[in-house]
Amino acid sequence: MDDKIIKVPEADKTLTPGKLFYNWFAANIGIMGFVYGAIIVSYHLSFMQAIAASLVGALSFLVPGWVAMVGQREGITTFKLSRAAYGTYGNKIPNAIAWFNMVGWLAVNIITGTLLLTSLFRVIHVQKNTLTTAIALIIFGGLVLLSGLLKEATLAKIQTWLSWIFGVLTAVILVIFLMKANWQEALDLPSGSWITGFLPAVSIVAAGSGISWSMAAADWGAYVKPNTKPAATFWNTTMGGAVPLFVLMAGGVLLSTIEPKLATTGNPFDVMYSALPSWIGVIYFLVAAGGIIPQCIVSLRSARINLSTIGINVSQRTSLTIHGLIVILIPVYVLFISGNFLSNFEIFLNFLGICLASWVAIFLCDSVMFRKNGYDTKLVDPQSSTHYNWGGIISWLIATITGFLFTNNAVWTGPFAHGIFANNSLGVFISAILAIICMFVVKLIKGGQREKVA
Template structure:
């Protein structure tokens, strides 16, 4: 099989580092960042500890930055690169889970965006009913699905404009929150425990943001201009995502001083709505809904790339249709049939996060140990003779099991989920990733020993 079936064609590598920055900036400008900040405070941390947790959590986007840099160097998208670490057949399982994760969170965001559009209409006295909700779903899902016909450079331009529009508008909301914040209360927040409070807060941010986005990083990095310095790809990915996320989380930390229920509310958007002037209501919900669109664009694009990498070969039009049907079907079920489905669905997606944390850890360790001189194109071809790379596969299985042993949430509790792991599934993501690194290095020691004999 020729390289063109694995590598991105040279004439399609048009992304500049600046466009890459705006791509990730737009994906993280959504006002859910305020909620993340409030959740950090819920770990009973001081203002300084909270800000530091937000900073470290945001900078964990160095992980996607690293993946994007590899993608740019090789000119290959994420899960084609991953074939080297797992084998062409062994790669299909984490590849499929990544696809499920992308489609799942995309559906959640479409549902949320639809509800926010409905709330926006209520501010101008248009009643919320099944008809208006259906119209909002058609508009929001339609905007996302239409993006599927655009190429990478066009999407990057769209993301740039979305960054400016929603970045400026979100900044207005941030200023309102900062003006209303109780600064004295923020500064006087008592210090929490670094191990049982600060570390889990970082784990939550990383699990909910950077680790989830890692699977899409090389999908954009592979389209960066060939002569771009790898460091530019790394920093524009890392800081493009980390900058807005950190600023918004800092705002959320202060917002929690006037709206303490923000971290625990089932509808955090309504809680934030109470903290702004009533005349700003329509614009607020427009920003909240619109800010979800860039995230949906990235998820939608990577989901279609992942489906192709699994080995399901369909035309772009058919792929677009398949994903559109799945997303709309899930949204209709949640919005019009069973409102209780969403929380259970999000738990399922959190379980997938443990699987993906071990995947990205193995992917990066494999790159360090075995791909210093670049990736062998033969390992990434679909007809590669290396169907199973057992070192990567066994490491992934062991690490994922470790993650589940330490996870704890409303649906499941692992046998080791005690102490700082109790009711804290995010730390299990760290356990999974750490276990993957350790097992991979152990395998490499055995491999070197056997080669020296």
Template sequence: MQDDFIKVPNSEKTLTPGKLFYNWFAANIGIMGFVFGAMIVNYHLSFTQSMIAALIGALSFLAPGWVAMIGQREGITTFKLSRAAYGIYGNKIPNVIAWLNMVGWLAVNVITGTLLLVSLFNVIHVEKNTVTKAIALIIFGGLVICSGLLTENTLAKIQTWLSYIFGILTVVILILFLVKADWHAAFALPSGNWITGVLPAISIVAAGSGISWSMAAADWGAYVNPQTRPAATFWNTTLGGAVPMFVLMAGGILLSTIEPSLATTGDPFGVMYAALPSWIGVIYFLVAAGGLIPQCIISFRSARINLATIGIHVSQPTSLLIHGAIVILIPIYVLFISGNFLSNFEIFLNFLGICLASWVAIFLCDSIMFRRHGYDIQLVKQDSLVHYNFGGILSWILATATGFLFTNNAIWNGPFAHGIFRNNSLGVFLSAVVAIFCMLIVKTFKRGRI
């Protein structure tokens, strides 16, 4: 009976590769892809370098594809699988960080949706002020919280239709950008440094896309039909996330040639609207706001699963109340106190990226090194006798600490954040590299499965 509780029942494994693709496509077709493209340009890269960074950053979805495939094979959700690498108690720390990641993305999406609505208010000549921001926050935050009450089947239908609608509109927008883009300015951009420019740009994109979504990948992979080929699960997850992200980031890169202020403004969505013809801008931003809902759906779902895996079991209404309060309070700070969305967003990605990059690296290394023939169910049970797997725990602590030591931003100044590590996100990349190195050391001291 305990095994049945750990593993997803076969009766619930109904996801097909197509549904898996639409799930990740819908979650990543949101307007934030344009913002990521502008952030890449802000690293002072040439057009070619920016496109390379966008492509490699989008390919970070290879990690969620891999994790989803493991989830399908085992029929177990992400942070139950993670117990094998860290131990039943040791797993709680990265589990809490994963929960913070999901809640953080919920807050980011609420902030994004609020700013979109504020931009739309300008169309009907409603003055942008504190009151209108508050109204927009109440409207969008309320929609997000209410989405948590919908059934799985309803959510799947919403995601599928939004994929079609927003996908078609995105193609139209990209054509407009291609026509309007200043190609001479794009190709004239001077080349940046490959180490201090391209690598940090890749790492910040990966932190906000593939690395971040790895937390939820097995939560969906575990529900895939057992008859599905593992390769289909892998590629539908990978391409479902990578394709829309790359296309939208390319659009953001081009948009930055039209509106150079996009990468530095506190209201990137208002800048985007100004760059579009009014006839398509209104429609696009309305759908863009709706397109954020699928991302919130995934985050809500995984946040509840993570709470339960930590050992905090609450009802769906209680979960909605807890997460709803958090995702309203954080936007209040960013929108009404701090006032700088992109600056806070980069800090969020930087901090969580370091923690999650090391977690993903250790999770996948542990799977390759010790779980090639499958996971021992005894290691992932709540009453497992392996409370602490110190190989995984120490690797994560060392890798994460190293990442922070070589990182600086507006609120943190690592003692070794000098030279090539100054004022960029190389700490994210470094934490993953150190994690892999530590796990190779663990492998030399342990043989077989643990």
């Protein structure tokens, strides 16, 4: 859509609540849900705590539901709306974060596809080693690049069919997990800490799901039919993302009772594959790998578009070269140098969560505090003279930097990451809470009046 066209044309608003639900459902029924279950288990929670963390983490989709309502009300997509909160130049901050988000998830998906293929090599009795992992990376990376030649409509059809097949197979696998689960052992697991175990588990899931998806929520909400009730947009967005995610995470928690090493392994897909009957494991992993490819193509194209909104205009060939190098070098590091997918994935979610939690908190606070009567289109116009909204920018900087100060992981140690903040992701909550507080201060300073265009 042309950046100069502020509002989505009425003729293009064709999404129904049912279609909205399916779009979010299909986007969140991937195999990564089981990985989130493994991450939750790694926080040493009881079975009921782990299920509760899965539920609360999945309900982070209340945030995209809210953002989608704003998008529907205004008929404007996410990064055009955020110009009001940050200014046209200041808006390059969330644009840059969105680019990092897309490229990071693209790398995660390529790593996931590679690990799925290495697990499938067992079928032909090929042992996992550096060479076979390299072959799997070349095969999957090559498929992603070749798939880029397909048209969007073709990719959409492939994704639709794979989503349905994957959904049915997932239901079968969950039944297998229910039958094989060691229920007594699961129910006897000791309770973990609600502060240093439960909350970090929720925050890491929210960072990779509801908080991350909030950047795209208004993009879909803006295309909802005008006569749709806002509540329908909210609930179909929320439940479309939350339902499959919760079910898959619960499945990952159940899997941990069958394969206790799930929570400590560097490759959760190997553990998952070994817990399944070989016949369904092969089909399931093939479908899962196939479903990742269209997502990778969409991410590649979106990353290039996002670069242009930041102000970096490159040709398609240059963009493919830049992003291709990035998303190959990251998997090379994770697969051949670090060797631990789960650990690196958690670090990525931790950093991403801190940046995005503060961004979406400011976006929603700005909407509630200053846009009750709607957005002034002059503020979201790319030619707006309001280049910087310092209230939003400074709030984001304070909240994000403070979040990092209370965070530590394998690559970063914040000076205040001690006590209950040590070795967990509570910095995500700190970032969101402080962003809200900062915006209340901005509200007080501005006296609650609507902003004027400079």
